[in-house]
Amino acid sequence: MGILRFIIRRLIFMVALVIGVSILIFFMINAIGNPIDILLAERPGVTPEVIEIVKKYYRLDRSLTEQYISWLGNVARLDFGTSIIFNQPVKDLLVTWGWETMKLQVTAILISLGIAIFIGVTAATRQYSKIDFGVMSAALLGRSLPGFFLGILLILIFSYWLGIFPSYGAYSTRNMLLGSPLLDSLWHMVLPVSMLAYFNTATLTLLIRSNMVDVLRQDFIMAARASGLKSRHVVYRHALKNAFIPALTYLAILFGLMLGTAPVTETIFTWPGLGYLYITAIQQLDFPVIMGTNLVITLMLVTANLLTDIAYVFIDPRIRLE
Amino acid sequence: MEHRQIGTKADEEGKGSFPTPTEIDSRKHGMWSLGWQRFKRNRTGMVGLALVAVVVFFALFGPFFAPYHPNDQSAMLEFRSKAPPSLKNLFGTDRMGFDVATRVIYGAPTALVVGVGSMAIASIIGIIMGGFSGYIGGMADELLMRFTEFFLVIPIFIVILIIVRIFGIVVVGTALENIPYLNLSTIIIILGVFSWPPIARMARAEFLRLKEMEFVEAARCIGVGRPGIIFRHILPNAMPSLIVLIALGIGGAILMEAMISFLGFGDPKAISWGQLLYFNYEFLKIAPWASIAPGLAIFITVLGFNLLADGLTDAFNPRLKE
Amino acid sequence: MDEKTDNKDILLDVKDLRVYFYTGAGIVRAVDGAAFGLRSAQTLGLVGESGSGKTISSLSLLRLIPRPGRIISGRIDFQNENIMEKTEADMIKIRGKKISMIFQNPAYSLNPIYTIGDQLGEILIWHEKIKRGEANGRIAELLRLVGITDPESRSRQFPHELSGGMKQRVCIARALLCNPALVLADEPTTNLDVTIQAQILDLLADLKDRFHMAMILVTHDMGVVARMADRISVMYAGRICETSDAGTIFREPCHPYTSALLSSMPRIDQSYSRTEARRLTVIHGRIPNLIDPPSGCRFHPRCPHAVEACGEMMPEPEQIGEDHFVSCHLSGQIRKGT
Numbered sequence: 001m002g003i004l005r006f007i008i009r010r011l012i013f014m015v016a017l018v019i020g021v022s023i024l025i026f027f028m029i030n031a032i033g034n035p036i037d038i039l040l041a042e043r044p045g046v047t048p049e050v051i052e053i054v055k056k057y058y059r060l061d062r063s064l065t066e067q068y069i070s071w072l073g074n075v076a077r078l079d080f081g082t083s084i085i086f087n088q089p090v091k092d093l094l095v096t097w098g099w100e101t102m103k104l105q106v107t108a109i110l111i112s113l114g115i116a117i118f119i120g121v122t123a124a125t126r127q128y129s130k131i132d133f134g135v136m137s138a139a140l141l142g143r144s145l146p147g148f149f150l151g152i153l154l155i156l157i158f159s160y161w162l163g164i165f166p167s168y169g170a171y172s173t174r175n176m177l178l179g180s181p182l183l184d185s186l187w188h189m190v191l192p193v194s195m196l197a198y199f200n201t202a203t204l205t206l207l208i209r210s211n212m213v214d215v216l217r218q219d220f221i222m223a224a225r226a227s228g229l230k231s232r233h234v235v236y237r238h239a240l241k242n243a244f245i246p247a248l249t250y251l252a253i254l255f256g257l258m259l260g261t262a263p264v265t266e267t268i269f270t271w272p273g274l275g276y277l278y279i280t281a282i283q284q285l286d287f288p289v290i291m292g293t294n295l296v297i298t299l300m301l302v303t304a305n306l307l308t309d310i311a312y313v314f315i316d317p318r319i320r321l322e
Numbered sequence: 323m324e325h326r327q328i329g330t331k332a333d334e335e336g337k338g339s340f341p342t343p344t345e346i347d348s349r350k351h352g353m354w355s356l357g358w359q360r361f362k363r364n365r366t367g368m369v370g371l372a373l374v375a376v377v378v379f380f381a382l383f384g385p386f387f388a389p390y391h392p393n394d395q396s397a398m399l400e401f402r403s404k405a406p407p408s409l410k411n412l413f414g415t416d417r418m419g420f421d422v423a424t425r426v427i428y429g430a431p432t433a434l435v436v437g438v439g440s441m442a443i444a445s446i447i448g449i450i451m452g453g454f455s456g457y458i459g460g461m462a463d464e465l466l467m468r469f470t471e472f473f474l475v476i477p478i479f480i481v482i483l484i485i486v487r488i489f490g491i492v493v494v495g496t497a498l499e500n501i502p503y504l505n506l507s508t509i510i511i512i513l514g515v516f517s518w519p520p521i522a523r524m525a526r527a528e529f530l531r532l533k534e535m536e537f538v539e540a541a542r543c544i545g546v547g548r549p550g551i552i553f554r555h556i557l558p559n560a561m562p563s564l565i566v567l568i569a570l571g572i573g574g575a576i577l578m579e580a581m582i583s584f585l586g587f588g589d590p591k592a593i594s595w596g597q598l599l600y601f602n603y604e605f606l607k608i609a610p611w612a613s614i615a616p617g618l619a620i621f622i623t624v625l626g627f628n629l630l631a632d633g634l635t636d637a638f639n640p641r642l643k644e
Numbered sequence: 645m646d647e648k649t650d651n652k653d654i655l656l657d658v659k660d661l662r663v664y665f666y667t668g669a670g671i672v673r674a675v676d677g678a679a680f681g682l683r684s685a686q687t688l689g690l691v692g693e694s695g696s697g698k699t700i701s702s703l704s705l706l707r708l709i710p711r712p713g714r715i716i717s718g719r720i721d722f723q724n725e726n727i728m729e730k731t732e733a734d735m736i737k738i739r740g741k742k743i744s745m746i747f748q749n750p751a752y753s754l755n756p757i758y759t760i761g762d763q764l765g766e767i768l769i770w771h772e773k774i775k776r777g778e779a780n781g782r783i784a785e786l787l788r789l790v791g792i793t794d795p796e797s798r799s800r801q802f803p804h805e806l807s808g809g810m811k812q813r814v815c816i817a818r819a820l821l822c823n824p825a826l827v828l829a830d831e832p833t834t835n836l837d838v839t840i841q842a843q844i845l846d847l848l849a850d851l852k853d854r855f856h857m858a859m860i861l862v863t864h865d866m867g868v869v870a871r872m873a874d875r876i877s878v879m880y881a882g883r884i885c886e887t888s889d890a891g892t893i894f895r896e897p898c899h900p901y902t903s904a905l906l907s908s909m910p911r912i913d914q915s916y917s918r919t920e921a922r923r924l925t926v927i928h929g930r931i932p933n934l935i936d937p938p939s940g941c942r943f944h945p946r947c948p949h950a951v952e953a954c955g956e957m958m959p960e961p962e963q964i965g966e967d968h969f970v971s972c973h974l975s976g977q978i979r980k981g982t
Contacts, residue, residue: 013468014475021476025484032491127711140366140632144625146577148584149617152599152606156614160607219752226706226747227767227818228740231732238755245757253474260477264581268603278480279585282487290484297477305475317757317802 003313010309014302019072021298022291026068029287036060071291080295081288085280090292093277098296100170101266101273103189105259108196113251115201117240120208124243125235127213135205142202147261151195151268158191165191168270192269200254207250211243218242245316252308256301357562360637367633373626381434384427392428392593395419404609416598416612417605425598426615432594433623436510436579437572443514445568448521453560455522456529457552466522473519479581482512486587505589509582513575524567528560562638566631573627580620595620654721655826655858656705657681661718663700663709670935674700674713676882676942679961682875684825687852687859689873689890691866691905695931697882698862699748702828705860706739723825741771744819748831750811754803760787760814761799764821771822786817791847809840816847823855830862845871866909870894875967878902881932881942884961888968898970900947901927941973949974 036055055061059070074081080090123135159167166172170188171181178184215221216239224234262275270276274293281289313319361367389412398419407414413422455466489508493499501507532538533556541555582588583596590597595616602612659679665672675697682688690698704715707727720727722743730738747753755763761783768779780799787795790813803811812832819827829848833841849872852859861872869876870890877887878901886899897903904927910916916924929946932938938945944954951974959971 013471017472017475020472021481025481028484028488032488140629141625144573144621144628146580146617146620146624148581149621152603152613152617156606156610160610219747219749220755222708222710223745223747223753223815223818224755225708226739226745227821228736228738228771229767230736238758241757242755256475256477260479261581263479263483263585267585279483282484283586285491294480294484297480301477302475315757318804 006313007306007310010306014306018295018298018302022072022295023068025294026071026291027064029285029290030064030067032285034060075295080292083281083289084286085284085289086286090288093289094274094292094296097272097274097277100271101259101262101275103170103185104192104196104265104271104273105255105262107189108193108258109200109251109255111193112197112200112204112254115197116204116208117244119201120205121212121235121240123205123209124212124216132209135209139202139206139209142198143206145198147195147199148264148268150198151192151265154191154195155268167191170272192265192271195268196258196265200258203254204247204250207247208243211246212239215239215243241315245312248308248312248315252305255304259297259301259304262297353558353562357634357637361633364633364636366629367637370626370629370631370633373622374630377430377623377626378434380427381430384430388424388427390421390424392420392424394421394424404605404612406609407611413615414609414611416602416609418601422598422612422615425593426595426619428593429595429598429616429619432506432592433576433579433620436506436513436594437576437623437627439510440513440517440575440579441568441571443511444517444521444571445564447514448518449525449557449564451518452522452525452527453529453552453557456526457533457556463526466526470519470523473516478516479578482516482578483582483585483587485512486582490587503589503592506592506594509579509589513578517571517575521564521567521571524563525560528563529556532556532559562634566634566638569627569631569634573624573631576627577620577624653683655682655684655686655723656860657719657721658701658705659719659721661701661704661720662716663697663704663713663718664716665713667712667935672934673882673937674934675704676937677958678718678879678882678884680877680884680887682858682860684858685852685856687861687872687874689869689876690860690862690879691864691869691876692879693864693931695881695934696879698879699830701879702745702830702860702862705743705826705828706745707735708739737771740767740824741822742824743826743828744822744824745828746812746815746819746830746832749835750808750815751803751835753815754811756803759800759802760806764799764814764818767818768821783817783821786820787814790814790817790820790851791843792817808836809843812836812840812844813847816844816851820851820855820857824857826858826860828860828862831864832861833868834863834865841868848872866905878905881937882934883942884969884971885943886968886970886972887961888965892965892968898964898968898975899972900949900974901943941971 034055036051036058052061060067062070071081078091080094082088083090083093086093119135123132126132155167158165166188170185172184172188216235221234221239224238225231229238262273263279264275265271266273266275267279274297277289278293278297280286281293395418404417405411405415411421411423413426416422416425451466455463486505486509490505493504498504538551538555541551546555579588579594580596580599583594584599584603586600588594588597588600598616599613602609602616606613658681661675661678662673663675665674678697678701680688680690680701690701692698700709700713703709704718705720705722705727707715707730709715715728718728722738727735727738754760761780764783764786765776765779768774768782769776772779774782783799784795787798792798792810792813798806798810803814806814816832819829832848833844836844845868848859851857859872861869863869873890875887875889876893878885878893878899880901886893886897886902893902894906897906904925907925908927910924927946932942932945938955940953940955940957941947941950941959944950947954953973957973959973961969961971962975963969964975
């Protein structure tokens with residue numbers, strides 16, 4: 001029962017957070033002024049009366065609080081408004097562009113997790129060996145290499161000079177790879193995912209390795225071995241499970257960093273995702289899109305955090321009693 | 323902190339004897355000197371320090387020996403823009419005829435100002451908030467924890483982008499517009515404001531840990547007042563962990579600013595590495611050196627601070643080697 | 645080391661064991677020529693200060709020396725087979741099944757994220773290849789035997805829900821799961837409350853008889869050893885100083901280190917004061933640096949009886965009684981010593 005109460009408490013906190021952020025953004029962008037004023041400012045033939053009529057049409061003549069609550073109400077019905085730039089329902093934009101972002105993010109985090117566990121465990125079990133030092137140095141370097149510089153280098157090397165991978169976009173308009181749309185989209189994903197996964201892999205590897213080293217030193221590992229259990233079994237089922245627990249919280253933070261810097265990633269690769277959409281919206285002050293994208297991104301982060309919190313409680317029995 | 327050391331003089335054969343005072347070893351046993359001695363032996367830390375020193379050097383003295391003026395576009399007139407590295411231009415020229423090397427050098431002071439400036443703000447706020455809440459406890463503490471959690475979960479970068487953009491617009495037409503480097507200063511302040519939570523968390527943890535220690539009780543017994551305890555006893559002992567975070571934060575802030583500028587939201591009047599990337603990214607295929615040089619500069623700087631932070635962690639918390 | 649006539653009863657015979665650790669600071673000679681052994685159903689007390697090499701010696705029997713350590717040389721005969729010649733696959737069948745171990749700190753020798761039942765069950769199923777249900781039954785029975793009430797629900801609990809004493813009982817149960825011939829108990833009571841210590845020792849003594857187990861009890865506490873051990877080997881700086889049955893060790897210690905250990909124990913029937921005559925004796929000096937140990941006898945720098953030969957030649961074990969072995973050049977003279 002403690003678990004349920006805990007989850008509910010976290011849920012409430014998260015919802016409050018998402019709403020809080022959206023309120024912040026809303027009042028901030030409206031600090032610029034009414035969008036209609038901005039749009040129609042200094043357009044020939046536009047009188048103040050016309051502006052008022054347009055405002056009334058878009059219901060932008062009400063007080064800010066009213067506007068916000070109405071927006072929130074619409075959101076609850078999955079209506080995010082219409083984009084000023086694209087003249088499409090924001091919801092559709094969010095879905096299409098959001099899917100592209102998720103493709104990259106989820107793939108990247110899964111790949112980095114897999115590699116990090118494999119390399120981290122291997123390095124920890126061969127502590128002080130050449131492999132260990134090699135892994136540590138590579139990971140240290142990787143942690144400092146700014147992701148977006150790596151992205152630029154990747155494009156330079158693999159796209160411009162070697163011509164192996166495409167340098168922009170998520171799909172080819174002509175000459176799809178081997179004629180298969182699936183392969184084509186995977187081919188486009190390789191470079192951006194590599195860029196995203198690099199930093200995470202480096203950080204996670206270091207973390208898992210160092211946790212494993214600590215756990216392997218514990219008495220219960222020696223006791224497990226002394227009871228005749230096979231080494232591989234001891235390492236993976238006894239040690240890794242313990243070592244992974246702190247890495248779990250870090251996973252949420254890493255996901256947050258990755259998603260948070262999506263604008264940069266997607267600009268480098270001209271990837272049609274939420275980040276790119278967000279930047280365009282900010283530049284051109286497309287209010288509905290700004291609000292919608294913000295909400296979705298915050299929601300995704302908040303969900304990721306909540307999931308890790310829950311997973312934490314399930315994996316580590318020591319937490320449950322609190 | 324100097325103090326006498328009383329040690330045992332045992333001779334080689336392991337025969338014990340009565341304790342005798344050794345020579346008064348002034349200045350060798352204080353926390354900082356010990357830390358420095360340990361730091362010197364740590365190779366990663368020293369490499370980090372070297373890199374940071376190089377960057378600082380270029381920041382302070384670079385403008386004096388830079389080959390060209392940063393706004394010198396003469397190369398364009400001579401049809402030498404977008405030229406590869408040569409004897410005339412060490413790193414080539416960029417799309418507008420600027421000398422890349424010069425611009426990169428001039429980017430160094432910007433980077434350092436951003437890093438140090440924002441972390442200074444973050445540290446002051448963070449240490450005060452964290453220390454206060456850690457020392458006092460109670461409601462203030464709870465509030466702070468919620469606050470830091472908030473900052474941990476939200477997509478910081480996304481929010482910063484919009485704040486910078488809004489600020490840029492709001493300021494147009496007002497008196498503030500004429501402040502030099504206004505955009506850059508705003509970025510520094512915003513970065514500072516968003517970076518204080520991790521510092522506050524660490525400060526709080528340290529204060530919690532240290533305030534129960536016996537030396538604090540002892541100080542209280544001899545009549546040291548509260549401010550004395552905080553500033554002369556607890557704070558100096560909390561500094562090592564905080565300095566590590568601050569070093570990491572400087573690297574992080576520089577990276578953040580680079581990303582903000584790369585997306586086009588930076589200060590057009592300030593020369594920053596991110597700005598250089600923003601200007602030259604389109605021409606990556608034709609003039610890659612114009613993007614590689616600033617990218618490398620960012621890499622080296624961030625790497626330097628990260629390694630420095632690693633070295634400092636080892637220096638102040640030596641892990642017991644088996 | 646036992647030059648006995650009836651060899652068939654000898655369960656374990658360790659000769660000239662050397663375990664070195666290759667560290668950055670140098671080669672640590674943790675165990676440097678140790679020899680000990682015991683018979684079936686006998687209890688050997690392996691006594692010494694911390695750093696004397698006793699824990700490493702017991703780990704060597706399971707060939708579980710952690711890196712950067714290695715067993716350099718030695719012969720370990722267990723049930724008339726040489727452990728040193730076995731493959732890892734063989735060792736897996738021995739660990740937990742024929743030789744098992746109880747560790748020093750019960751709080752840390754159980755995996756915190758699995759239930760007691762799961763941890764014990766996993767071992768039992770692995771060795772005996774029985775079904776889950778049967779395993780649970782045997783575990784419950786064993787837990788009851790070690791003094792844990794309501795074993796069925798305890799099995800479903802996690803280690804942090806148990807007290808220190810209970811955890812150690814569980815560890816003891818774990819060691820007995822497959823009815824081993826030899827149990828290695830490494831300071832089993834050191835980390836427990838004094839009141840619990842007695843209970844655990846009683847439990848061990850009882851189980852020992854019930855299961856006819858041999859036990860090597862590693863400890864620095866002479867009191868524990870006096871109560872539990874049939875035979876005692878005293879260890880110092882990686883070598884065995886003296887081995888004999890418990891009675892002889894306490895009544896007629898022949899090695900200077902043994903005597904010093906015994907006399908530094910506070911006794912309830914003596915009163916102490918500051919005057920020279922009534923002080924609690926102390927062994928001066930510190931244990932030697934195992935990377936650069938003293939030449940010859942390791943104890944000679946601290947030995948009140950040392951002569952020149954002690955620093956030059958390493959004393960080898962000599963048999964001076966029916967079951968009494970001493971490694972000292974002056975064993976003859978100190979016979980009726982302190």
